[in-house]
Amino acid sequence: MGTQMIDMRIRAAGLIFIDDALLMVEHEKENKTYWLLPGGGINLGEDIKRALKRELKEEINLDCTVKDLLFVVESICSGAYHIIQPTYYIEVKNYNSLKLGVDKKVAGFGVFNADALESIIIHPDIKNELKEYLKNKKCSKKYIYEKWID
DSSP, X not given: OOXXXXXXXXXXXXXXXETTXXXXXXXXXXXXXXXXXXXXXXXXXOOHHHHHHHHHHHXXXXXXXXXXXXEEEEEEETTTEEEEEEXXXXXXXXXXXXXXXXXXXXXXXXXXXXXXXXTSOBSSOOHHHHHHHHHHSSOSOSEEEOOBOO
16 A cells, blocks of 8 residues: 655744734635635745744735744645644734735735634634634634645
8 A cells, every 4th residue: 555645834824913803814716715814834944933924924014023832723725735834923013014915815804803703714714713712812722633625
């Protein structure tokens, strides 16, 4: 029995709060809209926090400080690749620069409270954990496995 090579990707993500709501970025792919925590891939030789800071600048023109690791999400995207997503708390001093950046994958961004999260498609589907974080300012899980379903 042969083994299949895994296409493993690391995607750094950040929790950004505006008042008591969470900032999410919108992606469009094949006429489908879905939402992600802001963040993205890591370049070879780049540390995770630096990559996340760069990605937030590219996606939503945001200067920030990457703080504590909150939790890690493991997911399989459409059977095509395996994702590990370390998720950090993001500190922002000034939201005035917030606007779409140069990353063409990002179609928009929005701010959602716990109730509003129910009405959107999130990849991977970590709505329950995000709602818990919004409510309690902490997540009881440090590791989350959730399939990324298209």
